[in-house]
Amino acid sequence: MVLRLPPRAPAPSICLSCLFQLRQSSLPRRSLSTLVQQHPVKPLRAVKAPWKPSYFLSNRSLSDDAASSTAPPQLLPHRRRQQLRKTLENADDPNAPLPPDASSLLSTSSASSPTGSLKRLLYPYLALSKPRLTVLVVLSAMAPYALYPTDPLLATTTAPTLSALTLTFLTLGTTLCSASANAFNMYLEPAHDRKMSRTRNRPLVRGLIQPAQALAFAFGTGIIGTTALYFGVNPTVAALGAANIVLYAAVYTPMKRISVVNTWVGAIVGGIPPLMGWAAAAGAGSVEGAGVWENLAHPGGWLLAGLLFAWQFPHFNSLSWTIREEYRAAGYQMMAWKYPKLNGRVALRYSLLFFPICVGLWMAGVVDVGFVVDSSVVNGWLVREAWRFYKKAGEGGTAKKLFWASVWHLPVVMGLAMVHKAGLWRGVWEWAVGREEEDEYEYEDEEEEQQAAAAAAVRTK
Numbered sequence: 001m002v003l004r005l006p007p008r009a010p011a012p013s014i015c016l017s018c019l020f021q022l023r024q025s026s027l028p029r030r031s032l033s034t035l036v037q038q039h040p041v042k043p044l045r046a047v048k049a050p051w052k053p054s055y056f057l058s059n060r061s062l063s064d065d066a067a068s069s070t071a072p073p074q075l076l077p078h079r080r081r082q083q084l085r086k087t088l089e090n091a092d093d094p095n096a097p098l099p100p101d102a103s104s105l106l107s108t109s110s111a112s113s114p115t116g117s118l119k120r121l122l123y124p125y126l127a128l129s130k131p132r133l134t135v136l137v138v139l140s141a142m143a144p145y146a147l148y149p150t151d152p153l154l155a156t157t158t159a160p161t162l163s164a165l166t167l168t169f170l171t172l173g174t175t176l177c178s179a180s181a182n183a184f185n186m187y188l189e190p191a192h193d194r195k196m197s198r199t200r201n202r203p204l205v206r207g208l209i210q211p212a213q214a215l216a217f218a219f220g221t222g223i224i225g226t227t228a229l230y231f232g233v234n235p236t237v238a239a240l241g242a243a244n245i246v247l248y249a250a251v252y253t254p255m256k257r258i259s260v261v262n263t264w265v266g267a268i269v270g271g272i273p274p275l276m277g278w279a280a281a282a283g284a285g286s287v288e289g290a291g292v293w294e295n296l297a298h299p300g301g302w303l304l305a306g307l308l309f310a311w312q313f314p315h316f317n318s319l320s321w322t323i324r325e326e327y328r329a330a331g332y333q334m335m336a337w338k339y340p341k342l343n344g345r346v347a348l349r350y351s352l353l354f355f356p357i358c359v360g361l362w363m364a365g366v367v368d369v370g371f372v373v374d375s376s377v378v379n380g381w382l383v384r385e386a387w388r389f390y391k392k393a394g395e396g397g398t399a400k401k402l403f404w405a406s407v408w409h410l411p412v413v414m415g416l417a418m419v420h421k422a423g424l425w426r427g428v429w430e431w432a433v434g435r436e437e438e439d440e441y442e443y444e445d446e447e448e449e450q451q452a453a454a455a456a457a458v459r460t461k
Contacts, residue, residue, distance in 0.1 A: 045111075104128040106123045106124070106131075107124065107201050110123035111206060122209075124203035128203060128204075129178070129183065138175050139414070140277070141171075144277035144304045145167060145281045148419060168232075174225070177226065177242070179221045181222075181244060183215075184248070187211060188254070196330050221387060226241050226245075234279065240272055248269045258333060259330060260334060266316070267309045268309065272305070278300065278301030300364045304366075311410050314350060314385075314389075315407070318389060318399045319403050321340075324336035347386050347402065348390040358375040358379065366402035367422055368422050378412050385402040389450040409456070
């Protein structure tokens with residue numbers, strides 16, 4: 001069956017003449033006021049929306065009271081975090097607690113473990129070694145070992161290269177020597193450690209380990225570490241490792257309660273591990289056949305040691321400023337509370353020293369010229385924070401900013417140095433495309449010249 005729609009009614013129409021007459025006709029006109037009086041505007045009724053303002057926010061953090069006009073507005077979470085961070089940076093409370101170090105965390109974990117468990121037995125000894133500081137010491141020895149000017153990496157030559165076995169003994173020996181020095185330090189200072197929030201959680205202070213056990217651990221790791229360096233690396237590195245233990249435990253530790261010179265002695269302790277790595281590489285991969293002491297005369301090793309020496313001051317001076325009152329109460333002679341202006345000046349001076357040290361590494365042939373450019377950016381960042389620390393005398397959060405800048409500065413600079421090692425990219429290029437044949441011809445010509453000279457010398461005889 002087919003449905004048929006009814007016919008549509010014709011639309012009304014009007015001719016143009018009639019439309020013109022209607023337009024010309026006089027229609028009654030009323031003013032706006034008359035219209036308002038005849039049709040007054042009714043007030044709009046307040047309609048309560050079925051939703052809340054918090055529905056349209058990124059999170060539902062605003063309550064009905066906070067959204068009302070009578071209550072002050074509540075900040076969003078990210079705004080509250082920014083405000084809290086700014087408040088902490090501007091806080092000048094010298095007694096503000098610092099984040100716990102690795103030794104404190106290990107001591108807490110050991111104390112909370114059941115008696116006789118592995119954590120209860122081993123963690124106190126691991127805390128004695130100050131793991132984070134030990135890792136930094138080991139890395140500062142490994143980087144110069146890798147930067148020693150031997151044959152370029154991946155180069156297609158038969159020249160001797162650095163030994164992986166020597167690097168293993170260097171890492172093991174340096175780790176044990178650092179653990180020994182730190183254990184001696186804790187053994188000598190439990191009475192002073194309990195006076196500071198930064199050190200009162202150490203294993204000897206909490207009684208997690210006996211002093212005799214700590215002393216045995218210190219002697220044992222020191223003897224094993226120096227022995228590994230002597231037989232696995234060379235005598236020079238072993239002597240440097242033993243000297244660093246003595247310098248840290250017998251000179252730096254007691255001097256902290258005598259004079260502010262202790263900071264410079266501690267900086268020397270930090271500068272010895274790079275020399276250990278350099279001397280290890282000199283004995284393992286010396287192409288020229290020179291002795292270890294002759295290779296220590298190369299300026300590269302001393303420049304790397306100077307880099308670690310200079311780094312200690314912006315790092316430690318900013319750290320000690322945040323707990324200067326605790327150092328004063330514990331009887332430690334630190335620049336942060338005895339000579340605050342000197343504390344800032346020294347941090348700034350040694351931050352500026354990074355520029356000539358990095359240039360010197362390039363001039364000594366340890367790195368290429370690209371390292372000078374890249375390191376200048378990082379050094380400039382550290383100098384800017386050191387300048388603010390000096391100018392504001394540590395106030396306004398400048399001490400914490402300099403401290404964290406120093407924490408990032410050292411690994412970035414050492415990493416850039418290894419990336420820009422002299423001849424590294426030439427070795428990669430030769431490995432990828434092969435050595436040019438001209439070099440082979442040059443070597444053959446040199447051999448022929450040497451043979452001809454030897455034959456001529458025989459004939460003259």
